[in-house]
Amino acid sequence: MSDQAERSSRVRPRRASRHLTSRAAWALLLSGTSALAQLPPGDRPAAVPPPDDLGPPEAAALPSPERALETIEQRLAGLLARPGGLTAREVGSRAAASSTDASVRLADVQAAAADVDRAFMAFLPRLTLTGRYTRLSPVDAASVGPGQGSLVGTTDPAGPLAPGAPLFGIPASAFSFPVILNQYLLNANLTIPLSDYVMSTSKAYAASSASRRAAELGVKASRVAAAANAKIAYYNWVRARLQSVVAEEALVLAKAQLEVAKVAFGAGRVSNVDVLRAQAHVANSELLVEKARTFSRVGEEQLRVVMHAPADRAWEIGENVLTARAADRETRPLDALVSEALKKRLDIRSLDETAWSLKKQTAVLEAQAVPRVEAFGNAYYANPNQRVFPQQEKWSATWDVGLQVVWSPNDLGTSPASARGLDAQRVRVEAQKRALLDGLRMEITQAQQAMSEAQFAVETSRRALAVAEEAYRVRRQQYSFGRATSLELTDAEVELLRSRMALIDAHIALRVARVQLDHALGRDTAVR
Numbered sequence: 001m002s003d004q005a006e007r008s009s010r011v012r013p014r015r016a017s018r019h020l021t022s023r024a025a026w027a028l029l030l031s032g033t034s035a036l037a038q039l040p041p042g043d044r045p046a047a048v049p050p051p052d053d054l055g056p057p058e059a060a061a062l063p064s065p066e067r068a069l070e071t072i073e074q075r076l077a078g079l080l081a082r083p084g085g086l087t088a089r090e091v092g093s094r095a096a097a098s099s100t101d102a103s104v105r106l107a108d109v110q111a112a113a114a115d116v117d118r119a120f121m122a123f124l125p126r127l128t129l130t131g132r133y134t135r136l137s138p139v140d141a142a143s144v145g146p147g148q149g150s151l152v153g154t155t156d157p158a159g160p161l162a163p164g165a166p167l168f169g170i171p172a173s174a175f176s177f178p179v180i181l182n183q184y185l186l187n188a189n190l191t192i193p194l195s196d197y198v199m200s201t202s203k204a205y206a207a208s209s210a211s212r213r214a215a216e217l218g219v220k221a222s223r224v225a226a227a228a229n230a231k232i233a234y235y236n237w238v239r240a241r242l243q244s245v246v247a248e249e250a251l252v253l254a255k256a257q258l259e260v261a262k263v264a265f266g267a268g269r270v271s272n273v274d275v276l277r278a279q280a281h282v283a284n285s286e287l288l289v290e291k292a293r294t295f296s297r298v299g300e301e302q303l304r305v306v307m308h309a310p311a312d313r314a315w316e317i318g319e320n321v322l323t324a325r326a327a328d329r330e331t332r333p334l335d336a337l338v339s340e341a342l343k344k345r346l347d348i349r350s351l352d353e354t355a356w357s358l359k360k361q362t363a364v365l366e367a368q369a370v371p372r373v374e375a376f377g378n379a380y381y382a383n384p385n386q387r388v389f390p391q392q393e394k395w396s397a398t399w400d401v402g403l404q405v406v407w408s409p410n411d412l413g414t415s416p417a418s419a420r421g422l423d424a425q426r427v428r429v430e431a432q433k434r435a436l437l438d439g440l441r442m443e444i445t446q447a448q449q450a451m452s453e454a455q456f457a458v459e460t461s462r463r464a465l466a467v468a469e470e471a472y473r474v475r476r477q478q479y480s481f482g483r484a485t486s487l488e489l490t491d492a493e494v495e496l497l498r499s500r501m502a503l504i505d506a507h508i509a510l511r512v513a514r515v516q517l518d519h520a521l522g523r524d525t526a527v528r
Contacts, residue, residue, distance in 0.1 A: 069469055072500065075245045076322070085318030086303075088231040088515070092524075094307040095230030096223035105219045112212035119205040122196070130187040141176045177390045184395075186381040191374050199367035207360030214353035220525065221346035228519040230306040232512050237299030238317050239508040243501055244292040250497045251285040257493070258282050261486055274486045281490050288497075322507050328455065328514055330448055337444050337521055344522025345440070351433040358426035362419045369415040371407035440520070447517035454510035461503040468492075468499035 096102070150169040154161060193201070258278040264270040304311065330337075342348060378400050380387075385396035475492035478484035518524045 069472075072246060072249045075249065076242060079241060079245065080317055080322065081320040082316035082318055085316035086234065087318040088234050088511070090318070091230045091234040091303065091307060092227030094309075096227040098308040099223050099226035101226065102219050102222040105215065105222050108215040109212065109219055112208065112215040115208040116205070116212050119201070119208040122193075122201045122204060125190050125192040128187075128189040128191070130185070130189070132185040132187070134183040134185070136179075136181045136183060138181060139179055141179050178393070180384050180391055180393050184383040188379040190377045192376070193372060193374050195370070195373040196367075199370060199372075200364045203360045203367070204364045207357045207364065210353045210357035210360065214350045214357060217346050217350035217353060221350060224346060224519065224524050226306070228515055228524060230303075231515045233299065233302045233306055235321065235508050235511050235515075237296065237303055238319070238321055239504060240292060240296035240299045241317060242321075242504045244289070244296050246497060246500045246504070247285065247289040247292045250493065251282070251289050253493055254278070254282045254285040254490075257486065257489065270486065277487060277490065281493075321511060322504070324458070328451070328510050330451055330517060334441070334445060334448070337448065338441055340523075341440055341444060341521045342437075344525055346522065346525055348433065348436060348440075351429055351436070355426050355429045355433070358422050358429065362422045362426070365415050365419040365422065369411045371405050374404050374406060375402075376404055377401040443520045444517070447513060447520045451510065451513035451517055454506055454513050457506035458503070458510055461499065461506045465496075465499040465503050468496045472496045 150171050152167055153170045154165050154167050156162070156165045258275070258281070261270060261275045261278040265272060265275050300315070303309070303315070304313065380398045381395060382398075383395045384391040384393060385398055387398045388396050472492045472495075475484050475489050479486070479489045515524075
């Protein structure tokens with residue numbers, strides 16, 4: 001028998017004895033665990049640590065399961081509900097206040113307000129002031145007398161002249177009129193559109209007021225939408241931050257397992273495949289960490305964009321997103337939620353105001369084809385005054401008042417055509433509202449269903465995490481006893497990581513669904 005065979009014969013009994021001892025200890029542990037599970041917690045004896053010689057001694061280099069899980073919990077708790085940290089409400093308020101879309105729509109509000117002022121001024125009588133200077137071409141002076149000779153006059157009273165009445169001659173130039181070449185006029189004209197007050201002015205004012213209300217609702221709707229999107233961006237950022245922590249801790253465990261595999265391989269207890277498998281696990285964990293960090297950086301940058309914050313600003317998480325809230329349940333029936341949305345949704349109200357405004361504008365244009373009745377008055381102050389005869393080179397004041405009917409046949413073609421254009425716009429707005437209403441019920445249904453699914457996911461993920469944590473503890477114990485392979489331990493770590501990620505996803509999905517449902521119902525209209 002060779003020396004190697006002799007050494008093998010001496011080793012086998014010890015290994016067999018060791019495996020028998022390990023099997024006996026493991027059977028004893030399982031039976032004891034089954035029996036102890038029936039005892040109340042206070043009556044259970046303290047756990048006895050396993051003997052050191054049951055498994056590979058290198059396993060002691062791994063962090064204990066309790067310590068590993070406690071570290072993750074502590075790091076996650078340390079990230080949440082930080083004093084002075086960001087909350088979804090704060091992010092939404094900042095995003096609403098700095099919304100660029102709302103700023104653009106503010107210009108529509110200002111234009112609509114100008115239209116309201118212009119429509120109001122139409123109620124006032126129209127006053128027109130005119131100042132004019134006219135230079136006339138020279139003409140020959142006019143005269144009522146004969147071209148030659150003189151006219152005869154007397155100092156006696158009118159009637160037949162008595163014999164011997166005094167007579168005298170008047171030259172013809174005495175009855176000529178002067179030619180005044182420079183004329184000056186100051187005129188004040190006041191026009192009162194009597195028929196417009198009834199036919200169009202009040203309708204135009206109502207139309208412009210509705211247009212302004214629609215623009216104001218559009219601004220508010222933009223701010224509300226910006227706030228809702230910002231809240232979702234906030235929760236995505238929180239998700240990335242938490243998942244980064246979980247991924248980093250998973251990488252720590254993967255690296256520790258790799259070191260153990262290397263030592264065990266050097267001692268001849270495992271094959272090179274186990275080392276390669278551990279290295280692949282570390283590489284996958286490193287990739288997951290990098291992806292989580294990238295997601296976190298992108299989410300943080302998105303927060304800066306929606307809040308228009310400085311590039312060097314850093315934030316902490318001000319909410320504890322891993323706790324349940326009473327507001328995260330919605331039990332009202334769908335029809336009641338749709339009715340609530342119809343009353344509160346700002347975009348629906350804005351479309352209603354726009355359609356009503358266009359209807360009133362159409363009525364105003366149709367009224368322009370009808371003859372208008374106006375009262376007018378003029379005051380003249382002229383030099384010379386045309387009503388003073390004969391003209392004199394001096395300032396004189398006169399006035400006149402009256403009624404007039406104004407109508408242009410061209411209005412029969414232009415007014416109805418313009419009215420048809422407004423009718424087409426109103427039809428388009430009403431179609432937009434119908435499309436919005438058609439999608440509203442589905443939007444609410446999807447948000448409510450997402451909320452229900454997220455609630456269910458939170459409950460199931462919490463149970464799955466508890467099972468994964470217990471499975472990880474058991475696998476670690478089995479690995480310490482030599483009853484589990486490194487592959488099984490890796491699978492337990494991966495399942496623990498997946499369960500932790502799933503629970504974070506479920507909590508974030510629940511909060512996002514709450515934001516989406518509130519926005520679909522119009523409950524977030526308090527944002528300014």
